[in-house]
Amino acid sequence: MEQSGAARKPTIRDVAAAAGVSRGTVSRVINGGHWVSPDARAAVEDAIRRTGYTANHHARSLATGRSGSLAFLLTEEHHLLFEDPTFGLLLRGAAEALSQRSMTLVLLVAGTEAEKENVLAYVRAGHVDGVLLISSHASDPFLGRMHEAGIPIVASGLPLALEGLVPSVAIDEAGAARTMTRHLLDRGHRRIAHIAGPDDTPGGRFRREGFRAEMGGLLDEALVESGDYSRESGAAAMSRLLSRSRDIDAVFAASDSMAAGAVSVLRREGLRVPDDVAVAGFDDSGLAETHDPPLTTMRQPWGRISEAMVAMLLDVVGGGSGRELTLDAELVVRASA
Amino acid sequence: MEQSGAARKPTIRDVAAAAGVSRGTVSRVINGGHWVSPDARAAVEDAIRRTGYTANHHARSLATGRSGSLAFLLTEEHHLLFEDPTFGLLLRGAAEALSQRSMTLVLLVAGTEAEKENVLAYVRAGHVDGVLLISSHASDPFLGRMHEAGIPIVASGLPLALEGLVPSVAIDEAGAARTMTRHLLDRGHRRIAHIAGPDDTPGGRFRREGFRAEMGGLLDEALVESGDYSRESGAAAMSRLLSRSRDIDAVFAASDSMAAGAVSVLRREGLRVPDDVAVAGFDDSGLAETHDPPLTTMRQPWGRISEAMVAMLLDVVGGGSGRELTLDAELVVRASA
DNA sequence: GGGGGGACTGTGACCGGTCCCAGTCTGTGA
DNA sequence: TCACAGACTGGGACCGGTCACAGTCCCCCC
Numbered sequence: 018m019e020q021s022g023a024a025r026k027p028t029i030r031d032v033a034a035a036a037g038v039s040r041g042t043v044s045r046v047i048n049g050g051h052w053v054s055p056d057a058r059a060a061v062e063d064a065i066r067r068t069g070y071t072a073n074h075h076a077r078s079l080a081t082g083r084s085g086s087l088a089f090l091l092t093e094e095h096h097l098l099f100e101d102p103t104f105g106l107l108l109r110g111a112a113e114a115l116s117q118r119s120m121t122l123v124l125l126v127a128g129t130e131a132e133k134e135n136v137l138a139y140v141r142a143g144h145v146d147g148v149l150l151i152s153s154h155a156s157d158p159f160l161g162r163m164h165e166a167g168i169p170i171v172a173s174g175l176p177l178a179l180e181g182l183v184p185s186v187a188i189d190e191a192g193a194a195r196t197m198t199r200h201l202l203d204r205g206h207r208r209i210a211h212i213a214g215p216d217d218t219p220g221g222r223f224r225r226e227g228f229r230a231e232m233g234g235l236l237d238e239a240l241v242e243s244g245d246y247s248r249e250s251g252a253a254a255m256s257r258l259l260s261r262s263r264d265i266d267a268v269f270a271a272s273d274s275m276a277a278g279a280v281s282v283l284r285r286e287g288l289r290v291p292d293d294v295a296v297a298g299f300d301d302s303g304l305a306e307t308h309d310p311p312l313t314t315m316r317q318p319w320g321r322i323s324e325a326m327v328a329m330l331l332d333v334v335g336g337g338s339g340r341e342l343t344l345d346a347e348l349v350v351r352a353s354a
Numbered sequence: 355m356e357q358s359g360a361a362r363k364p365t366i367r368d369v370a371a372a373a374g375v376s377r378g379t380v381s382r383v384i385n386g387g388h389w390v391s392p393d394a395r396a397a398v399e400d401a402i403r404r405t406g407y408t409a410n411h412h413a414r415s416l417a418t419g420r421s422g423s424l425a426f427l428l429t430e431e432h433h434l435l436f437e438d439p440t441f442g443l444l445l446r447g448a449a450e451a452l453s454q455r456s457m458t459l460v461l462l463v464a465g466t467e468a469e470k471e472n473v474l475a476y477v478r479a480g481h482v483d484g485v486l487l488i489s490s491h492a493s494d495p496f497l498g499r500m501h502e503a504g505i506p507i508v509a510s511g512l513p514l515a516l517e518g519l520v521p522s523v524a525i526d527e528a529g530a531a532r533t534m535t536r537h538l539l540d541r542g543h544r545r546i547a548h549i550a551g552p553d554d555t556p557g558g559r560f561r562r563e564g565f566r567a568e569m570g571g572l573l574d575e576a577l578v579e580s581g582d583y584s585r586e587s588g589a590a591a592m593s594r595l596l597s598r599s600r601d602i603d604a605v606f607a608a609s610d611s612m613a614a615g616a617v618s619v620l621r622r623e624g625l626r627v628p629d630d631v632a633v634a635g636f637d638d639s640g641l642a643e644t645h646d647p648p649l650t651t652m653r654q655p656w657g658r659i660s661e662a663m664v665a666m667l668l669d670v671v672g673g674g675s676g677r678e679l680t681l682d683a684e685l686v687v688r689a690s691a
Numbered sequence: 692g693g694g695g696g697g698a699c700t701g702t703g704a705c706c707g708g709t710c711c712c713a714g715t716c717t718g719t720g721a
Numbered sequence: 722t723c724a725c726a727g728a729c730t731g732g733g734a735c736c737g738g739t740c741a742c743a744g745t746c747c748c749c750c751c
Contacts (some may be wrong), residue, residue, distance in 0.1 A: 075412050132453075366709095378711095
């Protein structure tokens, strides 16, 4: 009505005019409504509805210095990125936790060195308020550089290189591995093999330590192999194990994908799962349930992990200090073990 | 030096002062440097180096009305999201194409209805300049609403519901399917089954049409099944096919994942691949190469697809009209067929 | 009746860029 | 000698919010 030109997006000024109040009051209503009279609040809310106002993120970010978004940073190589189903579970949870807070998630991938430089520049430039760090390898100096730059970070899993320095959310890896190992022992298995994850990841190192501890005197180091969490690496590890020993009666893999790879190799060798060899995975990644046979696994509380990571990171962004939070994983018994 | 307080990020004013020019000149240098004298340009570039200046994205977006980012929008259900390796390939390509242009990618997932509303509001609010639409189902009114809202969109694959209205980048689905079918026929197979994708996706519909056309008189409708591109659905479809006919000598699946599922079922039934039954996939998704046996498949030019999508979308954002671009897929013959 | 404090409101300054217009300066042609 | 075009520069206005501060009003208490 005012202007016959192209419909301009309504601003906070338009809302203020429509409600008969000042910009400041509108701003207060939008940001929680403290110190606003009920009348004014009602008028503003009505005006927002009538004008179809939505806040301009860029303007807000400029004024507050906050971007209103967090980065979901994967430092994994690309071929693992979409194969590992656990990333998807974390991503989904984080996206949900953020959208509840009207914030958004920016996916950053830093697989190659060049990508790492880009990501570092991007984050340093303040495009995101903080970083959810997924799956970092201890040998990677990247996390250290990020930390030195003073960027708010929360890691998933204990960051081995910077233990105690970077807040994190993790499950009790060693405890969970002991639980699973105990389960296999309780079922009467004695020649239990372990397919660990990479030694420079917490899921690789601590799950193996838990396995070793629980096996005690039954431990045979020749039955410990490792992979990179992928299906193929699990299959390869299983082949190596079988070439070394044929009397294995159970396999505990540090991921469901590796467990699936192990099952395929066992089958090819004519061994039945679980009758000849029991196979257990880790993660309960969705794959576990639909697998044939369904995989016994340790369920990570993905929803709680991602929610906790987001909450903790926002706290750090707001000046909090963060901490190392440990959650429990749960044994899920299915047909495979 | 100037201020002993916390080091404030240098702004364009700091650079201007350091270079002894005005803000306007600095801005011109940053944005291409037209109508700037060589001396001034050198002074500004030196000052940028000395001060460590990086542009503030939020301020720029506020002034220009452009966000400098595109959305990568997945409208797939979550369980498919990280299982389908093709998304990862597109995502990677798009991220690369954008980072070359100093723009960023925001990953949006609109699986549930609630998420769709959120995404729509988010995009309407102007947080992204345009949307790269990945994998939309024709039955979903979401795309229509997005299109009506006047948001720049480029789809991957012909958007069935809005064919001709929304610019897109796709391969010649029917032609590629004919190529693969011809390959199987040339190898002497006659009882060829097809595991199609969902009928409301272009990859489901057009690949099946291509298969039917090339099969001609050899077509047996009882040998056409369909899945949702996932491994499990491929396995299930293969089971249904085998229960219907045991003389199948080749299977053409509309995705590598479904082909892998089919192979696992065939194996379980004691059939050898490729000796008893040849199996071909589609996508060349990485899985194809590492699979046992390596899968014969149609290679989609993922890099070119994502680059073309980004280029076209940026053109549309800039006022261009876009078009329906078709690229060719390439037959990759490996051990499975 | 006056002082004080809490609830609420309006306004100017500011965030850090871009855009555009009004200059200035130099060189050229009439 | 002067008008004029073209190359380059500077600075004010603006993008759309938030924030701090200065009010205003009203109520309560001494």
